Amino acid sequence: MPIPELEKSIIKGVIQKDKVVVDGVEIDGTWNAFLMERTQTGYDPTVxxxxxxxLEGYTISACWQCGTCTSGCTMREYDPNYGPRKFIDLARKGDKQGLIELQNSIWRCVSCQKCTHRCPKGVLVEEVVHAIHNYLHKHGLVKKDPGTIFDELFLETVMKNGGRISELTLGAASAKAGFVSLGVKDxxxxxxxxxxxxxxKELMKPSKVKNWDRVKKVLEEAMKEEVRPE
Incomplete structure (x- = not known):
């Protein structure tokens, strides 16, 4: 029996002989299909x-590539290239180029946590994806994406306004960054x-959040590079 056409596009490097005999027993049907030996080159374990x-990526080692995260991912409906399982697999191989090619997809996580909730191995998938994303930024492999730029603008607004959001400041910064276009009518x-x-009234005389000095220190510490303690 030949390999189904649907599977041919998924399974690569398949050997299928007309007749195979093992210990005197003829093997036919789909059992007569073997994957060719594959060698991974350019492996970079440092990634x-x-x-x-x-702190975000420490559970990545528990992943066993079952694909449960990707099968239930909210973003798959909107972006077929988005796949947590694939991101983790590329990171495991140290395939930086593969991750770079997916840079327009990897930042799209909406943090719905379905992947994390469903993972049978307890991988904090959403956090791991962010860790992979942050790795690419840290090493200058990709440009800042819209999500990262907005996050920075949001945090900058909070820090400048005593822990509060200024719609006017954030709106102006977003317009300057090209996220929104504001006309006179707007x-x-x-x-x-x-x-x-x-x-x-609040804009004219902004008030800081309670215990802002303490909160500010916490935020400043959180913005520093975090490394998982041994």
Whole structure:
């Protein structure tokens, strides 16, 4: 029996002979199919080691590539290239080029946690994907993606406004970064909404969150590079 056409696109390097006899027994059907020996070249274990030594990525070593995370991933419907299992596999192989080619997909995680909840091995999949993403940024292998840029703008706004979000500051920064396009009409509507909600008063005389000095120190520590303790 020949290999089904559907499987041919998935299974590569298959050997299938017309007739195979093992210990005097003729093997036919789909048993008469063998995967060719494959050798991984260019393996870079430092990628895996570095990711596994971070607070976000330390559970990566527990992954056994079952694919449960990818099969239930929210983003798969919108981006077929998004796959936590594949990201982890490439990191395991140290395949930097493979990860670079997926840079427009890897940042799209929406942190729904379905992958983490369903993982049979207890891998914190969402955190591991972020760790892989951060590795690429740290080593200058990819440009900053929209998600990372917005996160930085958001945190910068919080730090400048005593722990509070300033819609005006964040909106202006987002417009400058090219995320949104604000016309005169948009500004008028935004101003009206802020007047009605009382946000204008807060903007004119912003108040810091309670115990801001302590909170600020915590945030500053969190922004430092984190390495998993031994």
């Amino acid at each position: 895996w080691d570095e990711i596994a030594n971070t 500004l008028i509507m935004m101003s009206g909404a802020m007047l009605r909600s009382g946000l204008i």
